Amino acid sequence: MNTSNKIPLTVVVPVKNEEKNLPKCLELLEDFDEVIIIDSNSTDRTPQIVAEFGYQLVNFNWNGQFPKKRNWLLRNVPLRNEWVLFLDADEFVTDDFKNEVRERIQDVSYNGYWLAYNNHFMGKSMKHGIKFKKLPLFRVGTGEYEFIDEKAWSHLDMEVHEHPIIDGQVGEIKSPVTHLDFKNLAHYIGKHNDYSSWEANRYLKLKQDKAAWAKLNWKQKIKYSLLDTWGFGFLYFLTNYFLYAGFLDGKIGYIFSVYKMQYFFNIKAKIYELTQNKL
Template identity: 30%
Template structure:
């Protein structure tokens, strides 16, 4: 196998159930770095056994800072971000090899096809989404806590090849992420001085969030799961603004 001069960057915490399958799909890269948020399972051991370099660093709720730190560790001119629950397809491997060989300085956006292990949902919140993942290391940073954004001086390009995204394994995992992300979103909103209205943001905005996902984004085509995840998006929206509302009122205390 020809090794590609690209550094794969993976942020992980307690991902032992994902690491082996994930790392198997990036064995084309001549450098793989896992930034481990002090996992308490075998994430570190599995990653090292698969040939990855593991650096342990606490995220402290700041995704952007963690990703920027990861970028700074890469030895290669090109970097490729991947989540532990994602898999690189063979066609994407070929595309990455071609892009790195051509060495034209663009930031490449790649679509993710979301998958469950036992069920199918491809609309609503699980419709394919494009994410920026492949780019030159130079002058690239990431900012933002919950939904970080890449900052770079390169023109954006989109490629046809895609990443497979194995979303949630169970409802406990989903619930944990919803709770965590709504807390981080509320804290960021308060830090930014974002205003919140009980009627507009807690009563009305979640209704629009549901209708957008279930009707406009065709969530209804996914049957029972489509309805459930559209309702969960309603709850997610209400929860983050409720948390913000009470952060202002009583520092989040009841």
């Protein structure tokens, strides 16, 4: 049991070759009772950086099967706190966020919390556009990331678009986490190329599995209903850039909106390619 003034929560940071982002992420975590970094055989200075901060480093070798990195840690690494927060290396907590988390995890009526993110793109803060949210903060033992059967088509060893399935009530933390990737635009494009391949394959799997479709939340059902349409990317651009005032972020808002449009177009094109290959 945590008897210090630290926040009684375990922060888990999944990484692979994150020497650019990791120092800033880790230097903001000293107020938490436990910090664990789970690595996938990094070849840069990631392990040395973890050692410099004195945090626990766990290595993960994926065998291509379920579970992936986050679920594997939940099942195999003892955590000394009741709550766990999964934080990416390019996500940075603020004092307001830490203060709110300290208070909210004392509420016994909630088993998880959605987090809001202050997104940056190409080094610039984006104050407008569709806001990004996810559910990486929950009470240990109340759930894990959803199971997706992706044998033979995915090389991503960490849950990326999988959502945690939590038993019990889920709330929302208002104070945002800063999302700021110090890597370049080429890295962003390459990463989202991998993500679009994953999404295309998952869409086709969902079409064949009614039980898996039934488990999706309403936002996921809308998303996957639209992914197989050629106009979804353009619809996202119009929504993000005009309806959510992404144009107020200037050139960065425009570039981001175009890249997101391209991302959804790539998913649709890959769905089409995979479908044609099966004919």
